[in-house]
Structure formats: C-alpha cells, structure tokens
Amino acid sequence: MSNAGDTATIKEQQAARTRQVMSTHEKDERWTAVDKYALKHLHTADSPYYSAIEKALQLSEEKGLPSIEVSLLQGKWLQTQCQMIDAEHILEVGTLGGVSSILMAASGPNAKVTTVEVDPERVAVAEEAIANAGLSDRVQVMTGAGIDVLPRLRQQVESGSRPKYDFIFIDADKPNNLNYFNESIRMARSRACIIVDNVVRMGRLADDTLVETDVGVSGARQVIQAAAKDNRVLSSTLLQTVGEKNYDGMFIAIVK
Ligand code: DHB
Numbered sequence: 001m002s003n004a005g006d007t008a009t010i011k012e013q014q015a016a017r018t019r020q021v022m023s024t025h026e027k028d029e030r031w032t033a034v035d036k037y038a039l040k041h042l043h044t045a046d047s048p049y050y051s052a053i054e055k056a057l058q059l060s061e062e063k064g065l066p067s068i069e070v071s072l073l074q075g076k077w078l079q080t081q082c083q084m085i086d087a088e089h090i091l092e093v094g095t096l097g098g099v100s101s102i103l104m105a106a107s108g109p110n111a112k113v114t115t116v117e118v119d120p121e122r123v124a125v126a127e128e129a130i131a132n133a134g135l136s137d138r139v140q141v142m143t144g145a146g147i148d149v150l151p152r153l154r155q156q157v158e159s160g161s162r163p164k165y166d167f168i169f170i171d172a173d174k175p176n177n178l179n180y181f182n183e184s185i186r187m188a189r190s191r192a193c194i195i196v197d198n199v200v201r202m203g204r205l206a207d208d209t210l211v212e213t214d215v216g217v218s219g220a221r222q223v224i225q226a227a228a229k230d231n232r233v234l235s236s237t238l239l240q241t242v243g244e245k246n247y248d249g250m251f252i253a254i255v256k
C-alpha cells in the first residue's frame with residue numbers, strides 16, 4: 001500500500017476511534033456551555049500564547065489526530081498547577097499534538113518540558129505546533145513508547161545528567177499507567193506533583209464488573225490502589241471533572 005493509503009487508513013481509524021469515544025460519553029450541554037463561557041473570558045486574543053494554542057488545536061484537527069487531548073480549560077488548569085509549584089522540570093507521557101505540552105511550557109519562562117510520544121505522526125504535529133509557539137528550545141519531544149523511554153530518562157536522572165522532575169503528567173496508553181507512575185516517582189523531586197489523566201471514565205472507575213474487560217478502568221485502578229499504599233507518596237486524591245470533553249477525572253499524587 002502507498003504512503004498516502006497508509007495515512008488515509010490511519011486517519012480513518014483515528015476518526016472512528018474519536019467517534020466511538022465521543023458517542024459513548026454522556027453529554028450535557030451545560031458542561032460545554034460553561035467551558036465556552038469561561039474560555040471566552042480566560043482565553044482571549046491578548047492571552048499569552050493565544051495564537052500558538054489556537055494554531056496547535058487547528059493543526060491537530062487538520063492532521064486528523066483524535067480529539068482526545070485535555071480540554072483547553074483542563075490544560076490551563078495543568079498550567080496553574082505548574083505555576084503553583086514554580087515547576088521548572090516537567091515530564092509528560094503522551095504528547096499527542098502538543099497542546100498540553102505548550103500550555104505547561106508556557107507556565108513560566110523557566111519551565112522546560114520533556115514529552116514522550118510513541119506515534120511519529122503525532123510527534124511531527126506536536127513539533128510543528130511547538131515550533132510555531134516558539135518553544136522548541138524548552139520542549140523536548142522524545143519519540144518512543146513510554147515503557148522504553150521512561151527507564152532511559154530515569155537512568156539519566158539517577159546518573160545526574162538530567163534534573164529531577166517537579167511536575168509529571170501521565171496521559172498515554174492506560175494499561176501502562178502504573179508502570180509510568182512507578183518510573184515517574186523514581187525521577188521526581190521531593191514534593192513533586194504527579195497527575196494521571198482519564199481515571200474516572202464517565203464513572204466506569206467504580207464499576208467492578210469492568211475490571212476484567214476495560215483496560216482504562218484496570219489501568220486507573222492499578223495506579224490509584226498502588227499509590228494509596230506506596231510509602232513514597234505523601235498524599236493523593238482524585239478530581240472528577242466535567243466539561244466539553246465530558247465526564248472524567250484526574251488522579252493527583254504528591255511525592256514525599
Ligand atoms: C482517550 C485517551 C485520553 O488520554 C483522553 O484524554 C481521552 C480519551 C482514549 O484513548 O480513549
């Protein structure tokens with residue numbers, strides 16, 4: 001098959017995946033309306049990185065990436081979390097089109113993001129969006145599966161050739177959530193913040209009948225249950241969210 005054919009097939013698969021994700025979400029128009037209202041005031045033409053973020057969202061759509069990145073308001077929430085702890089060294093697992101990478105890098109002039117993405121097509125989109133934002137010198141996109149790249153990063157942190165991370169956002173293949181969490185703790189400074197996306201999944205988290213069949217639920221449960229017993233963790237909590245990306249939530253842990 002030609003390259004163009006491959007690309008068309010991948011795009012069709014991604015579109016089908018997005019349709020499936022969206023159709024299984026319980027939509028409430030108030031959630032979208034509130035996101036729109038808030039963004040109208042909080043994300044305006046004179047906001048920092050406004051056009052870079054708009055361009056990143058547009059690129060993701062044009063290139064047919066699945067619309068599963070954090071919502072813009074959630075991305076801005078991640079940005080505020082980075083600002084609260086003055087995060088300089090930020091790690092992201094799951095770059096997609098780079099929207100959250102840009103928002104976290106834009107949290108402050110000293111913020112630097114290492115972001116890991118397995119899909120080269122997504123890496124290309126993210127790198128274009130990051131370059132357009134003028135952030136290529138502060139965002140390093142690493143191509144590869146998190147399960148391969150994170151241990152390499154961790155070895156660099158352990159050997160002192162890479163600084164420990166202040167803030168870590170895990171938003172990649174859900175079955176590896178716990179692996180990513182364990183690697184993350186090992187490269188995190190004391191009081192670092194680790195956030196895991198998509199742990200609530202429209203409430204499926206609490207449905208015991210799904211543990212065997214839904215890798216999203218088992219991936220979320222594994223990380224929550226392990227973190228609760230982990231004596232390297234100072235405290236942790238779970239934040240349920242609604243919005244234009246519907247009902248989901250994030251797990252938040254602080255490292256001792
Ligand atoms: C999916 C993944 C995500 O990271 C997300 O935020 C929403 C959906 C998914 O794979 O379905």
Ligand code: MG
Nearest residue numbers: 068171197198
């Ligand atoms: Mg996500």
